[in-house]
Amino acid sequence: MERGGREYALWSIAITVVLIFALIPVLWLISVSLKPPEAITDGRFIPSEVSFDNYKSLFEGGIDGSPFIKPLINSILIALTTTVISIVLASFAAYAIARLEFPGKRVILAGALAIAMFPPISTIGPLFDMWRALGIYDTYPGLIIPYLTFSLPLSIYALTAFFREIPWELEQAAQVDGATPFQAFRKVIVPLAAPGMFTAAILVFIFAWNDFLFAISLTSSDASRTVPAALAFFTGESSFTEPTGSIAAAAVVVTVPIIVFVLFFQRRIVSGLTAGAVKG
């Protein structure tokens, strides 16, 4: 039931407030990143003059010299690899759970849930030791493996929910039409599940991109250190200045794409996060 004008006005105000609230830290970071080094400590929300020095310093020195470029590359590659593998593995498992009846189905789901609740901190010690023994400390696999572990529950749940939405009859119709089970999967299920898989992929990517704990525990150099960890080790212009400006600039570089990303895919993201909440 609408009450016309008044409700629209209140709603518009509410949206604006929520939007501002969500964006304040981002706007603040942008503002700090645009301040020239001397003005960093002026405490103003809007910079009095704009300078791109901080951004320049990020990329100075090329891949090896800049404190930022290599970690950025690491982040991108690791997150992408994690996403691809996680989605593939989760798809197989989700297909089995959504479609087939088998003993242990419940256990797997319960187990996945348990892992989602697991404190990663409890695995840091053993992993540190294990990875050093296996020689994958400070390498890509060293991070990808734990990321897989902790992103799989989310992927499996989201994908299972999406797979459940696809009518069983389609596969059966395809089989009656002469397709083998695998062909039916490839030509019928995958295209229909593609949006769901894409959505789950977005969630996994955000998760891997975001991680800090494993990144600082299982890496020790730029070989595989990702951006969140690198940020914590930033140094400033000289050993006397705080790296605030560069950190802010790095933060912006790494955040603005996410915002654009979220803007384009907000509908998918929400449906992925809430998939399974509304039981079909």
Place this chain on the structure above:
Amino acid sequence: MSEIALEGVTKVFADGQEAVKDMSLEIGDGEFMILVGPSGCGKSTALRMIAGLEDITSGEVKIDGEVVNDRAPKDRDIAMVFQNYALYPHMTVRENMGFALKLAGVDKEEIDRKVEEAAKTLDLTQHLDRRPANLSGGQRQRVAMGRAIVREPKAFLMDEPLSNLDAKLRVQMRTEVAKLQSRLGTTTVYVTHDQTEAMTLGDRVAVMRAGALQQVGTPAELYGAPINLFVAGFIGSPAMNFMPAELSGGRVKLPIGEAEVPEGAGDGREGQVVAGLRPESFEDVEMVGDLRDERGVVFEAEIDLIESLGSDLYAYFHVESGAVESDQLADLVEERLEETGVPEVREGQEQIVARLDPASKIKRGQSAELWADTSKLHLFDAESGERLSRSE
């Protein structure tokens, strides 16, 4: 006194859609008024405006002579039965039925008393402590009604309460609802899309279409004197047959023959009109006896299909439209009927349904002799679809 009156009520939604157009209706105290019409005709919207669940764009709704446009639903002293029952799933039947009274601050004992009384009336006593999820469709429907009864409101508003029940249960519940209303004597406004329900339940029936009220009257009035093509085609099942006709010199030419214009029908004009004749006005000539000489026409027809229901026989046939030449008129009739959304527009207006005596020997694929009682003809203007009548 609990009269309800709608005066020039209009509802325009935010997207510009006019759901209810200038509707005026008076419902008397204790009357059982039905709002009926096809999907989207505005009947539910009208009901919800009476309830206060929809804002009124213009016009007035009065309950007991007082304008209630700006009053919240709870201040209108009405009770509503929803199509999907809207039972609170986390409360027992007892709690569901007592909810409104509890909100109103009524004594616990009083609530218990009223709930138990209503439960007895509706045969729900043994279910009082169960949850809706554990009840059957029919039981849930009764709980929804119980919730309304317990409040002893000025009026009951029911929005297609029987639509979700299976056919048999629906027929059974229909009589229960009728008996209940007659016992309690509460003013009731009932919305349905099923014309059978409308005809059997209502003291008066209001037919709506595309937001506009078409006709209000007793079931007999709607059946016998429909005000336009739409009402004529909507009320009565199977629907009235429509055919192109030509009036000249007090006689009417139909595809099935020629006859006298019936008394009271037609307004003295000549020319092309639409004629309507209900399936009930046909008969197998063998069964008619002497009546055939008194009135009506006898004609031959090719029987396309026979439906035998045991108590009735329906014969589908077509006649060559020899008597009336105009293709244009035939097209016009078809157009009119499509526009009105008559549910059973039949291909080319020469296809006709007749209800015959079940003892008739007519078979499919035959050519048969049929009789039509033309004294029961309805005549309508071909352009406007309005009934043509001599009086008033």
Place this chain on the structure above:
Amino acid sequence: MSDGATAPTSARTRSEHRLAWLLCAPAVLAMLAVTAYPIGYAIVLSVQQIDLRFPDEGGFVGLDNYTSVLSSQLWWTDVFNTVFLTVVTVSIELVLGMAIALVMRRAIFGRGVVRTAVLIPYGIITVVAAFAWQFAFAPDSGFVNNLPLISDEMDWFGGRFSSFAVIIMAEVWKTTPFMALLLLAGLVTIDGQLYEAAKVDGASAWQRFVRITLPLMKPAILVALLFRTLDAFRVFDTIYIMTAGAQDTESVSILGFNQLISRLNLGLGSAVSVLIFLCVLAIAFLYVRVLGTRVEEGRPGN
């Protein structure tokens, strides 16, 4: 959900089972490799004295590490900190999240904008957000001290509870939107007609909220609370960036990290890890058994 335990297990069913396990195997392995095994290993490590700075010393020491931890003032301070932060942030998030969810449900227009606004905190790297908040509250570079009503000299990170305040604000900012989404998912399952019936029955907006919305949302609320509580208990990123645990704001996760990675004392650190694990188990147990949270109806979040 049957477990495929139909009476005669035909060959077809068996091959279906095999296919299913085969499909699940890689995922299951990946999940167990980093959880089951390490936890077992952590227990093993925790009963030894292993300090990587002194690799030649060490050996089995029974429960010594545990006694050290449990008798340490620092451990109990950290437990208090963690519990305090958890309770405060989750409470605030629940109330705010519920309010936002209610508002989102009534979205008249601009759904996309609202969703984006709600997801930005979700998508931002926690560390980045922590930095943003830290800079904002820093005495020299931040703008907060320049706001009216706030003292110019306020040293937010100089005191324990003022540091907590900033940490809480940052955490709440980051996760309330997610909480709102989880609650919204539960909210939309409530049939709109129930509210209409309640309106007709005479319920005011508040009464509708308390008597219809809340009871019907109980399962969704419990699931959201469970996941958020567990998440909150594991708080690390924000504190590490803002105070690194200074001013007595350390959480148990930071303690574990310090022991393991900074001090390289695997024995003690592992004991801390195992204790944290037990706490998490206790919380989950509390929710599922005592409060009756039905987890199958939820889904894992962050």
